Amino acid sequence: MTKQKVEFKVGEDKLGGTLFIPSGKGPFPGVIFFHGSGGVGEVPFETAELLSHHGILGFAFNYRGAGLSGGDFENQTIKMGIADGKAAVDFFLSVPELDKNRLGFAGVSFGGYVSSSLCNKYKVKSFALNAPAAYSPKAIANQRNADRDLNIGFYDSNSYGEIEDYKGKLLVSICELDDVLPKGMAEEYFDRAINVAKKEKYIIKGAGHRLSIDPPRKNDYQNKVIDWFSETL
Numbered sequence: 001m002t003k004q005k006v007e008f009k010v011g012e013d014k015l016g017g018t019l020f021i022p023s024g025k026g027p028f029p030g031v032i033f034f035h036g037s038g039g040v041g042e043v044p045f046e047t048a049e050l051l052s053h054h055g056i057l058g059f060a061f062n063y064r065g066a067g068l069s070g071g072d073f074e075n076q077t078i079k080m081g082i083a084d085g086k087a088a089v090d091f092f093l094s095v096p097e098l099d100k101n102r103l104g105f106a107g108v109s110f111g112g113y114v115s116s117s118l119c120n121k122y123k124v125k126s127f128a129l130n131a132p133a134a135y136s137p138k139a140i141a142n143q144r145n146a147d148r149d150l151n152i153g154f155y156d157s158n159s160y161g162e163i164e165d166y167k168g169k170l171l172v173s174i175c176e177l178d179d180v181l182p183k184g185m186a187e188e189y190f191d192r193a194i195n196v197a198k199k200e201k202y203i204i205k206g207a208g209h210r211l212s213i214d215p216p217r218k219n220d221y222q223n224k225v226i227d228w229f230s231e232t233l
Helices: 042-052 078-093 110-121 147-151 158-165 185-192 215-232
Strands: 002-010 013-021 028-034 057-061 098-108 124-130 169-175 198-204
Touching: 002 078, 013 042, 013 078, 028 042, 028 078, 028 110, 042 057, 042 098, 042 215, 057 078, 078 098, 078 110, 098 110, 098 215, 110 124, 110 158, 110 185, 124 215, 158 185, 169 185, 169 215, 185 198, 198 215
Parallel strands: 028 057, 028 098, 098 124, 124 169, 169 198
Antiparallel strands: 002 013, 013 057
16 A cells, blocks of 8 residues: 655645555556544544555545644634535546445545535445434524534535435444434434435444544444445445
C-alpha cells in the first residue's frame, strides 16, 4: 500500500487529503470518505487505509477549516461543506489508479448529509452511510457545526430526496445509543431508499455517535464497511 498526501482547490482555498493506494496493478475500485463536522476525520482516514489492504483505493479528505485543509472553521457553512465534497469527488475521479465504474461513497454524520446530497451527480455503485445527519433547506447557509440545526425541519432535507432517487447499493449503519442525532434521523435514510438495487440496515450495538472514542464499536463499523465494499464494488 502507498500513502499519498494530496492537495486540490475549492474556489481559492486549498483542501488536503490522503490517497491509500493498494499494492499491485490498478485501476482499483475506490471509496471516498466524507467525515463529520467539528472533527478531522480520524475514523474515515483509518478506514480508507484499511480498505486499501483489501484491494480498494481509499481516499479521505478534510473540509475547509479542518485537518489538512486551509480555511477558518468558524466561517464554514453547511452549503460550503457540500462544495468541498464536490471538489473532493472531482479530484478523486482524476486519479489514474481509480476505476471510475467502481466508485463508492462513505459518509459519516455531517458527511452522510454531504455525500447523500452528491450521490446522484456521479456514478456511485455502492454507498455506505454511518449515523448520517440531515438538515432543513433553511439551515444550509448556517454555520457548519451548529448542532441545533439538526432539530429544525430535518425531514425536509434535500439529502433524503437524493436517497429516494439513488439506484445503487446502500448500507445504513446506525449507532444504537446515538447521543447527537434526533431520533429517526438516520433511519429515515434507509426508509427513503425505495429505488436502490440493494439495501441493508446495520445496528452498531452499544455505540454512541462518536466512534473515535469507542475502539470496539469503531472496529465493528470498520469491519462492516470493509465487508460491504468488498462485496458490492
